[in-house]
Amino acid sequence: xxxxxxxxxxxxxxxxxxxxxxxxxxxxxxxxxPDLAQKIVAAGQPDLTGLDDLFxxxxxxxxxxxxxxxxxxxxxxxxxxxxxxxxxSGESQELAKxxxxxxxxHPQDFDRWEEA
Numbered sequence: 001x002x003x004x005x006x007x008x009x010x011x012x013x014x015x016x017x018x019x020x021x022x023x024x025x026x027x028x029x030x031x032x033x034p035d036l037a038q039k040i041v042a043a044g045q046p047d048l049t050g051l052d053d054l055f056x057x058x059x060x061x062x063x064x065x066x067x068x069x070x071x072x073x074x075x076x077x078x079x080x081x082x083x084x085x086x087x088x089s090g091e092s093q094e095l096a097k098x099x100x101x102x103x104x105x106h107p108q109d110f111d112r113w114e115e116a
Contacts, residue, residue: 010073010077011073014069014073015099016102018096019099019103022061023110026040029061037103038107041107045100045104067096
């Protein structure tokens with residue numbers, strides 16, 4: 001039970017990190033704006049490749065700020081869970097979709113720079 005809770009917390013933490021990295025990247029590409037999280041969500045759902053058009057970066061942001069972070073996390077977890085090692089690429093896509101869903105339901109948590 002404690003292991004499950006720890007794994008769930010680690011997954012939540014990487015989702016937050018992925019969204020933080022993506023928001024920082026978006027702010028450099030598009031400028032800091034109050035509704036930036038909503039713009040990212042609109043572009044990234046249902047298909048993450050919509051981020052490529054938003055950022056006009058040929059997929060650099062999507063790959064480096066989302067998919068590679070997810071893949072790194074999953075590879076670290078695969079050391080523990082051999083089943084996960086089978087399809088890290090597919091799992092990283094799923095984790096990225098989960099992160100985008102989290103961003104869509106918590107946009108105010110990521111549009112923090114207004115307060116600074």
